Amino acid sequence: MVVSYGQRSILPKIDSLISAENYEEAKKRIDQTGSNADPKTRILLANKKAEILITQGMLTEAEAILNSIQRYGDLFLDAVTQTNLGFLYLNKARNDLALENLQQALNKFQDSGKRNTPEGAVCLANLCLLYLSTGKLNQAEENGLIALQIRQNLFGESSEEVAASYNDLGLVYSTTDVDKALGY
Numbered sequence: 166m167v168v169s170y171g172q173r174s175i176l177p178k179i180d181s182l183i184s185a186e187n188y189e190e191a192k193k194r195i196d197q198t199g200s201n202a203d204p205k206t207r208i209l210l211a212n213k214k215a216e217i218l219i220t221q222g223m224l225t226e227a228e229a230i231l232n233s234i235q236r237y238g239d240l241f242l243d244a245v246t247q248t249n250l251g252f253l254y255l256n257k258a259r260n261d262l263a264l265e266n267l268q269q270a271l272n273k274f275q276d277s278g279k280r281n282t283p284e285g286a287v288c289l290a291n292l293c294l295l296y297l298s299t300g301k302l303n304q305a306e307e308n309g310l311i312a313l314q315i316r317q318n319l320f321g322e323s324s325e326e327v328a329a330s331y332n333d334l335g336l337v338y339s340t341t342d343v344d345k346a347l348g349y
Contacts, residue, residue, distance in 0.1 A: 166189055174303045176206075179213050184325060188217045194322045206218075208234050208242045215249050227253055244273035248288040255295055286315040286326065293333050302337060 173199050182191035195210045202210060211234050218227035231250050236243060251267035254260070267288055274285040289312035296305035313330035320326045335349035 169291070175202075176209060176213075179210070181238065183213070183217060187327050188221060192217055196199060200274050205242060208239075209245065216252070219249070219253050219264050222256075223316075224257055240273045240277035242271040244277065244288070245284050246271065248284065248291060251288070252291050255291060255298070258295070258298050260295060260299055263291075267295060280317070281315050283319060283326070286312045286319070286330075290330060290333055291316070293337065295335050297333075297340075302341060305337045306334070309337055 175194065179191050179194055182188075182194065188271065192214055195214045199207055201302070213229050215230045216228040218224070218230070227249075227341065231246055231253060232247055247266045247270035251263045251265075251270060254263035254266060258316070268320045270288045271285075271292065272289060274280040274282070279285060289308045293305045293309035293312060296308060309330060316324065316326040316330050331349045335346045338346035338349060
């Protein structure tokens with residue numbers, strides 16, 4: 166992805182605001198930057214805004230954004246959008262649509278050679294939670310462990326992302342092995 170220096174530096178700032186749960190400031194920065202960004206960065210920023218809206222429970226608004234940016238033609242960007250659609254449908258308890266979008270997203274991450282990215286790990290983590298919610302514990306564990314490994318390699322053991330994966334796996338194991346769940 167070709168982005169100018171200013172545009173490239175905005176994504177980590179927005180991620181930092183999201184991590185700090187400063188959603189209104191993150192949305193403000195997205196809106197300020199979005200119209201001046203190149204097309205690929207606009208797609209990523211729109212996805213960030215949709216993530217925030219989903220987290221805030223504003224599912225209708227998030228869905229409108231995601232539907233407006235589908236099928237860009239870039240496998241990686243399309244995978245990011247489908248991951249967020251899967252997350253949206255997971256939050257709407259539409260497990261069928263969540264599974265369809267998350268599996269398609271994972272295939273696109275693999276086909277683009279970018280499965281082992283932060284975005285690929287998010288897709289796998291969402292699959293873990295989806296399979297957990299549908300009682301498919303083996304698939305939940307498998308996807309959760311892969312997400313954990315990717316995050317450990319990318320962020321190191323003491324990152325928030327790795328902690329989130331440990332939490333996900335703790336939830337998976339809580340139904341079958343309480344001691345193992347506590348360990349995670």
